Amino acid sequence: MTDLSVSPAARFTSTAQSGAADYPGLDNWRSLPISQQPSWSDPDVFRAAIAELSILPPLVFAGxxxxxxERLAAAARGEAFLLQGGDCAETFGAATADRISARVKTILQMAVVLTYGAQLPVIKMGRMAGQFAKPRSSDTETRDGVTLPAYRGDIVNGYDFTPESRAHDAARMLRAYHTSASTLNLIRAFTQGGFADLRLVHTWNKGFTENPAHARYESLAREIDRAIKFMDSCGADFEALKRVEFFASHEALLLDYERALTRIDSRTGLPYDTSAHFLWIGERTRELDHAHVDYLSRVRNPIGVKLGPSTTGDDALRLIDRLDPEREPGRLTFITRMGAQNIREKLPPVVEKVTASGAQVLWVTDPMHGNTVTSRNGYKTRRFDDVVDEVRGFFEVHRALGTVPGGLHMEMTGDDVAECLGGSDPIDEAAFEDRYESVCDPRLNHMQSLEMAFLVAGSLSKRH
Structure with missing residues (x-):
């Protein structure tokens, strides 16, 4: 961990921020060690941004x-499955209708396949409409002898390697809010206005399986086709199947932003972070006595925690006690990111200890972050086979222990990028030169994401 001092921004807190949600303990995090926070360049700009964020409408609603x-509680019991996917780091420039629709389309396509494989409802959740902040291993970046602040996501600074771009500009939080609002508006239009029609989404998947590279998945696609035709002949209400629930999520990294968007629910008098439906704490910021765990323990949103290979069973139990002391169904999700080489050894003792305690958390696999390597031509990448192997290991562990493998968390895009190696229609290193677009971590492209869905569907079918 780096930079464990009190947030520089916390030293010039505005009164408007504390008024955003006047609830006991919500500002306790300001007195605790904190990491991965910006050093805002202008206190006046910071105060103005927080004051405005504190009175803007919520991005999501408490209801x-x-x-x-409730949906996540069902997944923890094995009655549903969570699919969570989207960009490593959203950018303001990529928040276009075409890019957003491509991501939503890909998640919907994956969900149809997973629903059939699991024979369960699939909860659809995007790493979208707020995933603008990124933790970094170093505060600075050096190129050709020039050292500048590291890129921390568009909510903090720009990707261009110039002093002006890399300055920590608090006004960017306002742009993040408005970009999130427009993204959510478009997602709601897509998922409620016919774009999510089951028959249409299935037709898109048939196009995927007609590619000779993916022919081995054609039999599953035919099974789904027969099931849809059967439903149609039985008079299923396909009008109702044109609309789906779709939830937004992001890492709750930038606490000044999260605090400013916290509101008190008029129904219950309790605080909700209205920047997203679901928030997670990263592997770098999950210390029990530090700011991120303290703040997220005080809001009513479902909370996720990333668990890497160093996590022990006792670590997990302490996190449960801190974040879910009432053992509330659906409250806490553990997102494991162990790495393909570690998953079968490191995950079982953690799951066993949590299960023995009686806590019912939702177990989700993030097969991306533990499998990052550097290609021969210098690009950060992941091998598709490693990603698949971690997913298989996750299911094998839970099957052996009799516990519920409840979800899949992926960095993916709906675009035809080349960032992860392999797949049935393989990406090689040469393709990186023209089609590598991520500003942070490598993502599965559209085809690799769909292939992952078909592979996971096979593992899900073995749960029955």
Missing amino acids: EVDVLR
């Missing part, structure tokens, strides 16, 4: 958050 908590 929607409560619905998601």
Whole structure:
């Protein structure tokens, strides 16, 4: 961990921020060690941004958050499955209708396949409409002898390697809010206005399996086709199947932003972070006595925690006690990111200890972050086979222990990028020169994401 001092921004807190949600303990995090926070360049700009964020309308609503908590509780019991996917780091420039629709389309396509494989409802959640902040291993970056602040996501600074771009500009938080609002507006239009029609989404998947590279998945696609035709002949209400629930999530990294968007629910008098339905704490910021765990313990949203290979069973139990002391169904999700080489050895003792305690958390696999390597031509990448192997290991562990493998968390895009190696229609290193677009971590492209869905569907079918 780096930079464990009190947030520089916390030293010039505005009164408007504390008024955003006047609830005991919400500002306790300001007195605790904190990491991965910006050093805002202008205190006046910071105060103005926080004051405006504190009075803007919520991006999501408390009632929607409560619905998601119920859905996640069902997934923890094995009655649903969570699919969470989207960009490593969203950018303002990529928040276009075409890019957003491509991501939503890909998640919907994956969900149809997973629903058939699991024979369960699939909860659809995007790493979208707020995934603008990124943790970094170093505060600075050096190129050709020039050292500048590291890129921390568009909510903090720009990707261009110039002093002006890399300055920590608090006004960017306002742009992040408005970009999130427009993204959510478009997602709601897509998922409620016919774009999510089951028959249409299935037709898109048939196009995927007609590619000779993916022919081995054609039999599953035919099974789904027969099931849809059977439903149609039985008079299923396909009008109702044109609309789906879709939830937004991001890492709750930038606490000044999260605090400013926290509101008190008029129904219950309790605080909700209205920047997203679901928030997670990263592997770098999950210390029990530090700011991120303290703040997220005080809001009513469902919370996720990333668990890497160094996690022990006792670590997991302490996190449960801190974040879910009431053992509330749907409250806590553990997102494991062990790496393909570690998953079968490191995950079982953690799951066993949590299970023995009686806690019912939702177990989700993130097969991306533990499998990052550097290609021969210098690009950060992941091998598709490693990603698949971690997913298989996750299911093998839970099957052996009799516990529920409840979800899949992926960095993916709906675009035809080349960032991860392999797949049935393989990406090689030469393709990186022209089609590598990520500003942070490598993502599965559209075809690799769909292939992952078909592979996971096979593992899900073995749960029955």
